[in-house]
Amino acid sequence: MTALALQAAGVEHAFGETVALRNVSLDVPRGTVAALLGPNGAGKSTLVDCFCTVLRPDAGHLEIGGVDLMRRPQQARRRIGVVFQEPTLDTRLSVRANLAVHCAAWGVPRAARQAAIAEALEVAGLAHRADAPAASLSTGMRRRLEIARALLHGPEVLILDEPTTGLDAASRLALWDHVTGLAARRDLTVLCTTHYTHEVEAADRVHVIAEGRIVAEGSPDELRARFGHGVLRLRPRDLAARRAVEAAHPDASWSDGMATIRPSPPDTVDALFHRWADAARDISIERASLESAVLALTEKGT
Amino acid sequence: MRGLALLDAIRAVWWREVRRTLTDRGQLVGGVSRPVLWVIVLGIGLNPWFRGETYGDLRFVVPFTYLQFIFPAVVVLNILYAAIQSASSLIWDRKFGFLRELLVSPMPRTAILLAKVLAGTTIAVVHGCLVLAISRIAGVSLGWDTLLMALALMAALGFAATCLGIVLAISLREFESFGVFSNAVILPLYFTAGSVFPIDPSFSRAQTLMTYPAWLVTVVEANPLTYAVDTMRGVLIGWQEHAAWIGPTVIGTSVIVLFALAAYRFSRL
Incomplete structure (x- = not known):
């Protein structure tokens, strides 16, 4: 088993004339929380889309847990749980039905589904709202549900694309506590994008991206020491x-x-x-x- | 993902679509009001005017009432609307993110598409059955054999129409454009499919061209839906203008071609 949960090497992508990723390389070791930090339009979501196999990069190599994303995308998808920047719940379905569709689409064995859904509801703190329509949940609750849903099939890597978008300060903090707690308890590897610097304090490693390039990486303390101006x-x-x-x-x-x-x-x-x-x-x-x-x-x- | 797990994933996506649509009152109201309008209002209203007519040497020989004549076409119309409208769920899923959730799942894209098309087919068959429920008003009697053949034909039509709807939905990203555009596709297809007037089969081609403008005859003959409506008439009232093999051949070809086209467009989402 490779020590790296996520690996990108020389990844490039352009949307027409607009270059979104320029020779991006990053390694995320297993069991760590990595943050991809950069301003809006820096290329964070494009890189996430490449890792999720939604987007095929123009050049470069991507691996998840040693599985080549270009050659075996379906196998790679099993290893990741994704929470996109925009909500992806079916708000017309109940909380439980959303989780059930995910279980089936990810091939969670039927015998294990009930227990997995019950655990996800517990993790999201939504057991009491299991049969309520997803539309009736607050933004924070929906985010927690999406995270719990992303973990239903037992992925090795959780990818979160700006998960705190639209949340108030208290909900943002609570969400980060929730994510880091989950990562520690489940030995998950987490890759999270954000443009809020204070949100990456809990990350083991921060990859700073600007104009499609990784411009620095290190722990928050290392970055502060190397690039901060007191x-x-x-x-x-x-x-x-x-x-x-x-x-x-x-x-x-x-x-x-x-x-x-x-x-x-x-x-x-x-x-x-x-x-x-x-x-x-x-x-x-x-x-x-x-x-x-x-x-x-x-x-x-x- | 393969085997039973894949079938189960297809079932889950299919059921999600079907449940969403069948609990949408707006679509059900449309599914009921269309046949009421076409069969009961238009059919009964025009019924007295639909009879054997003589134009010089030519005489129309459609041996049915207008209600009976238009009834199979209304079944097809309801299927078209329901199937193409169900494909608009793709725009919804794209806009509100659920499609991304599916696209990052281990389900192959063709399987996701198949689930959506089967859901559209199911919904279309339900809407077709809503029309069949008023068959007595139209003076059409349905035996079990007729019903089973009609269901199979409705399913094939629904499948092809959903594929067409998905191709449209992939090209159009807004609900508003989809609504306008789908009407712009459905209504011309419907009106030029021999749905509301017959091109009498007893005419020779020369006689047909004496009665109707050549462009209209060409459009009707080139419209694949002509043969679907004709086949539905053959099944429901036992009368059709074209040879019996043409309809199933055209429908079968449409199913294959439109699914292949939808799969190609879907793979590039």
């Missing part, structure tokens, strides 16, 4: 100190006697802190956020 805030002790700061950092922004300094490589925010600590009446470091790291990366990419 800033130093200081209020000079006296006029001489202020002039020295102005001379050393002409790009610093000033407000109410307080300077905000962004370090220029190879300087680091910590080095600046030590340099100016004695000259300051008031000094603090604002650490790099993942958002600033991603912003720097995607701006550079664009």
Whole structure:
């Protein structure tokens, strides 16, 4: 059994003149939670469509659990559970009927269906709404149902394409807790796309995509450390100190006697802190956020 | 996916479609109101005017009332509408995402298509039966043998018409366009299929061309639905204009060609 749950190598795809994916390569080890992070139109959903076999890439190689997606798409589809960005429930059917259709379409053995559906209802927290029409569920409930449905056939990999779209902040957090909890309990591999940086904090590995290219990858901490820009805030002790700061950092922004300094490589925010600590009446470091790291990366990419 | 699991998957998708449509009151109202309008209003209204007529040396020899004459055509019309309308579920599924859910399942695309076509066929047969239910009003008596033949013919027609509807639905992404476009296909097909007027079989071709404009005769003869309506007449009232083998041959060919076309378009979704 290969150690990689998902593998993309040199994947390219264009819609007419618009190039959506440019030589995309990524590896997702088994049992990990990977995030594909990037702005709208970066190519996240196109890559997901390629992994789901909905879209055949123009070039490159894709594997799920060692199964070649181009050669054996049906076998590959058995190994994945997918939750698309747009809802895919049949809202005219009941919650239970939606799950039953999925079981049949994925070939879940008849004898195992009742138990699988009961477990899915439990996982989604919707056992009490089993016979209600899917149309009567809230957006958050529908998302939970779609995730539970995607897991009905026991996939190795769960692919979530912007699953928090349309959810409020509390529901987004709850959904992420739900997904990471499921991943841990079931030893699932998760690939999730999003454009919200705070949502990928729980991911083991983040792949940042911009303009169809993977521009960086690493854990959230690694990305912060490598690409994030912390800033130093200081209020000079006296006029001489202020002039020295102005001379050393002409790009610093000033407000109410307080300077905000962004370090220029190879300087680091910590080095600046030590340099100016004695000259300051008031000094603090604002650490790099993942958002600033991603912003720097995607701006550079664009 | 193969064998029993595949059959079960097809059954599940088929049942989902059938259940959705048969619980849709709008479609059922359409399925009932069409035959009521065509058979009871139009059929009874025109019945006195449909009789042996003489034009010079020519005399029409259709030995039936207009109600009996139009009844099989209304069965075909109801099947056409129901089948093509059921194909609009593809637009719904595409718009609201359910189709994507199916496309990432291990079901082969042809199996998904087959399930949808069989569902459309089932719905069409049900709608055809709604017309058969008022056969007594039209003065058409149905024996068991007639009924079984009619069901088989309705199923074949429903299958072909659903395939045609799916080809349309794949090309048109909006419900509104589909509604307008399907009417633009169904009604011309229906009116030029010898549905509401006969081209008398006792005429020679020269006599036919003396009675009707040549373009109309050509269109009627080229329309495959002409032979479906004709075959349905043969089954239900025992009278048809064309040789008995032509209808089944045209319908069988349509089933194969339209399914192949639908499968090709569906594979490229």
